[in-house]
Amino acid sequence: MDYISISNLSKTFEGSDCTVPALQDINLSLSKGEFVCLLGPSGCGKSTLLNAIAGFIQPSRGEIVVNGQPVREPGPDRGVVFQEYAIFPWMTVARNIAFGLEIKGASTAEIRERVDVLLETLGLSEFRDRFPKDLSGGMRQRVAIARLLAIDSPIMLMDEPFGALDALTRRTLQDELLRIWRESGKTILFVTHSIEESLYLSTRIVVMTYRPGTIKRNQIVTMLHPRDPAGAEFNELKRELGHLVMEEQERHTHDEMKPV
Amino acid sequence: MPLLLLMVWEAVCRGGLVSPIMLPSPSAITIKWVEWLRSGELLVDVLGSLGRVTGGFLLGAGLALPLGLFMGASPRTYEYFNPIIQVLRPIPPIAWIPMSILWFGLGNPPAIFLISLGAFFPVLMNTISGVQNVDSIYLRAARNLGAGRSAMFRRVILPAATPYILTGIRIGIGTAFIVVIVSEMIAVNNGLGYRILEAREFMWSDKIIAGMVTIGLLGLAIDQVMNALNTYLLRWHRGLDS
Numbered sequence: 001m002d003y004i005s006i007s008n009l010s011k012t013f014e015g016s017d018c019t020v021p022a023l024q025d026i027n028l029s030l031s032k033g034e035f036v037c038l039l040g041p042s043g044c045g046k047s048t049l050l051n052a053i054a055g056f057i058q059p060s061r062g063e064i065v066v067n068g069q070p071v072r073e074p075g076p077d078r079g080v081v082f083q084e085y086a087i088f089p090w091m092t093v094a095r096n097i098a099f100g101l102e103i104k105g106a107s108t109a110e111i112r113e114r115v116d117v118l119l120e121t122l123g124l125s126e127f128r129d130r131f132p133k134d135l136s137g138g139m140r141q142r143v144a145i146a147r148l149l150a151i152d153s154p155i156m157l158m159d160e161p162f163g164a165l166d167a168l169t170r171r172t173l174q175d176e177l178l179r180i181w182r183e184s185g186k187t188i189l190f191v192t193h194s195i196e197e198s199l200y201l202s203t204r205i206v207v208m209t210y211r212p213g214t215i216k217r218n219q220i221v222t223m224l225h226p227r228d229p230a231g232a233e234f235n236e237l238k239r240e241l242g243h244l245v246m247e248e249q250e251r252h253t254h255d256e257m258k259p260v
Numbered sequence: 261m262p263l264l265l266l267m268v269w270e271a272v273c274r275g276g277l278v279s280p281i282m283l284p285s286p287s288a289i290t291i292k293w294v295e296w297l298r299s300g301e302l303l304v305d306v307l308g309s310l311g312r313v314t315g316g317f318l319l320g321a322g323l324a325l326p327l328g329l330f331m332g333a334s335p336r337t338y339e340y341f342n343p344i345i346q347v348l349r350p351i352p353p354i355a356w357i358p359m360s361i362l363w364f365g366l367g368n369p370p371a372i373f374l375i376s377l378g379a380f381f382p383v384l385m386n387t388i389s390g391v392q393n394v395d396s397i398y399l400r401a402a403r404n405l406g407a408g409r410s411a412m413f414r415r416v417i418l419p420a421a422t423p424y425i426l427t428g429i430r431i432g433i434g435t436a437f438i439v440v441i442v443s444e445m446i447a448v449n450n451g452l453g454y455r456i457l458e459a460r461e462f463m464w465s466d467k468i469i470a471g472m473v474t475i476g477l478l479g480l481a482i483d484q485v486m487n488a489l490n491t492y493l494l495r496w497h498r499g500l501d502s
């Protein structure tokens with residue numbers, strides 16, 4: 001029984017002057033507890049797929065079923081970490097984390113306790129009463145992750161969450177995400193265009209093609225965590241995936257050179 | 261610089277270069293102002309004007325804010341109200357004076373009505389743009405976290421639109437101030453506007469200017485309060501400086 005099941009999914013964006021076949025006939029299943037990376041050059045439809053699962057956009061054809069229920073609209077069972085920092089700038093760190101719990105109508109004591117634990121878990125305790133404007137990009141994404149952990153979404157959809165971070169901060173957050181994943185057993189779908197990031201994190205890598213967006217390769221990654229980015233197996237896979245992604249990247253570049 | 265200006269002004273008046281009716285000296289104005297204050301009348305006038313501004317503003321802004329939130333959030337509501345608003349908005353409150361007297365008689369009601377009109381449109385227009393400009397990423401995030409309609413309005417749309425709304429409030433208060441002075445010149449028998457007009461009957465130039473200065477100082481004080489409110493409410497906001 002698949003936890004997330006995507007069948008024959010297509011999405012075409014109808015613009016005024018052109019139509020973009022963003023996704024075409026996507027068939028993909030995720031089991032509970034998997035950590036799947038969507039990998040592909042920019043513009044290949046990764047965000048579109050993730051947003052369709054999240055319920056933000058309606059597919060043109062096909063269906064997405066999550067835990068036996070067809071996806072119709074966004075819901076807290078599928079928490080999203082956005083590429084742009086989408087934490088609320090008018091709320092303090094603690095209020096941001098508490099938001100989903102307050103919506104659910106949790107008691108003040110319960111919210112307080114949960115928020116305290118999450119602040120601690122993500123190393124945010126000293127920023128509890130700060131506003132996001134005072135936080136670095138890495139800290140903001142920690143808040144975004146904590147905000148989802150607060151409502152305990154069984155599924156986390158992450159759209160290039162660490163894309164804008166410097167290499168060191170990114171590695172730290174990757175490690176923390178792995179720890180959270182291991183401890184919580186959540187199902188994670190993680191979008192990235194970095195081959196190395198997908199290899200460092202996931203149990204399976206789904207490589208996508210560029211226009212139309214289809215699935216090019218379903219690559220299971222069996223290496224144990226923590227993984228060594230300098231190791232032989234890591235680099236073997238990296239080279240292999242590199243070829244696949246490069247082919248798509250070239251089509252992307254070719255597209256961009258075409259006169260409009 | 262202001263001190264120098266005052267000194268030149270005083271010297272010009274003392275030297276008899278202009279008649280005291282055309283331009284009374286700063287010292288004469290000050291004396292008149294203190295006299296006005298001592299008589300207790302100044303306080304009545306200031307409170308009268310402030311009371312009308314407050315009442316009219318709260319009424320106008322109080323209606324404009326919810327309407328603006330709905331119009332900004334729902335294209336259908338916007339389409340529905342926009343035509344009438346576009347027609348009414350360019351009519352200056354002053355043009356409503358005759359009808360407001362016919363409708364409400366004399367006294368405070370027409371004044372409050374005119375002031376609320378003056379405050380209504382700036383708050384409305386700014387609230388609408390504020391809501392329309394809320395970054396959709398926040399709406400998505402809130403929906404994702406389970407926010408319903410009411411939480412979305414109160415906790416996301418309203419705070420996100422606050423910078424615009426405060427700008428609207430600021431302009432609205434400015435307009436309310438202009439309108440209160442004008443409306444006091446026609447309908448009531450106290451307030452700064454009334455007093456200025458009364459002084460004109462007797463050609464008390466010193467009192468006219470004393471009244472004008474009082475208006476200026478009140479405006480400045482209100483602006484200071486608004487500034488403080490702005491700084492507090494937008495303490496989360498990344499300003500232009502950072």
Ligand SMILES: Nc1ncnc2c1ncn2[C@@H]1O[C@H](COP(=O)(O)OP(=O)(O)O)[C@@H](O)[C@H]1O
Pocket residue numbers: 013014015020021022040041042043044045046047048049
């Ligand atoms: N709202 C939209 N309207 C029109 N075209 C869109 C829209 N969103 C995305 N696209 C197009 O669909 C394709 C896939 O976009 P996206 O899913 O954002 O790619 P990725 O996340 O892999 O970079 C791109 O070519 C993009 O230009």
Ligand SMILES: [Mg+2]
Pocket residue numbers: 046047048159
């Ligand atoms: Mg994307």
